[in-house]
Amino acid sequence: MPTNLPPVTRNLLIVNVVVFALQYLLHDQDTLSLTRWFALWPFGHDIAVDLGGGDVAGIGFRPWQLVTYGFMHGNVMHIVLNMYALYMFGGLIERVMGTRRFTVYYFACLIAAAVAQLAVVYIFEPDRMYPTVGASGAVFGLLGAFAMLFPREKLMLIPIPIGIPAWLFVTLYGVAELVFGVTGTLSGVAHFAHLGGLVAGLALLWAWGVRPPPRHWS
Template sequence: MPIDLPPVTRALLIANLAIFGLQQLIPDPMIMHFALWPLGTDLAGPDGTRVAFGIWQLVSYGFLHGGLPHLFFNMLALWMFGGAIERLFGSRPFATYYLACVVGAAVAQLIVVRYFTGGIYPTLGASGGGFGLLLAFGMMFPHQRLMLLFPPIPMPAWLFVTAYGAIELFLGVTGTQAGVAHFAHLGGMAAGFVIIQYWRGRLPLKPRRILMR
């Protein structure tokens, strides 16, 4: 993968790393105010500060992480796929796409928590954006070979993305991997799919930009 990353991908990597560093300094305020809290949340934080859902959390949660492994794998996805997609889309559309996937993942998570799982707990991480990039890579470069980590099996990108999405759906429906927002991941992929189809001119709305692949 190229080391010379385009500007938005590089800026996103730097922002995530910087905010993770800030989390280490003031962890409670960062989680209380900038993680994604379920709709209707009304709690008192450790210092008495009110904890509630805020509209800005639809984006801000995507720059917080629950630890170094969480940060590493999300940034690995951004590094692996972000550059190729930004060069194809252009920097401004890429930024729009990435943030829309983050928001789409947040909306999916809010719906699932409110109507299906319940509970009051924060969601955080760039996985929604990462899964949106994975979806875009599979659609734009379907025959590019990708390698699984465990086991190390190469496969075309379209198959990798399809299999990963199916696994996420299975894990989300069965609840066999607690503590992971599988439906947020799927929400990021769904948002990415809609945007790409819109840009390709395959939705009823008139596209502002059409991808020629």
């Protein structure tokens, strides 16, 4: 288990948990305001939402949502899974990459995931008007980095108690996300955001000259 987490991973965990607490502790109208301004809304015209007391506000895409959506989560299970993955993989990858490069990597994956989600919704679901939240796109980028850096390390897919090499685990997970996204299986999950974060992360690592260690493939 990771201990003594490096600064960016630790701070990401803290901020995500604090924001999630705010989502649940604030009054409904305040939570709606958080969602209105900071969740990732599709491109297009704003929609009018009744804020109560006769107040009506528009909800729609804003540029900063490309980042802020990644610090909001839909429910307890959503944040638990994402923060567990960030805890397990983030510290190790930050130590390998260094704090500055890890920061760039994390937010590049997060933004790429948002762009992928926006593009797919704009092209294939232009009438859709509900938001995307969660750090999953960045987490998929971390999974891709782990598979690239430690391809033969074993990962376990719950509830199957069998270790799978990281490169195979991530490949299968990516294929599953593609199938789910294309077929519409498991609706309500931003499958193409996950894929966007994963693909962007792998592309960025490749551009940085990161390759799987040769000794792992012997």
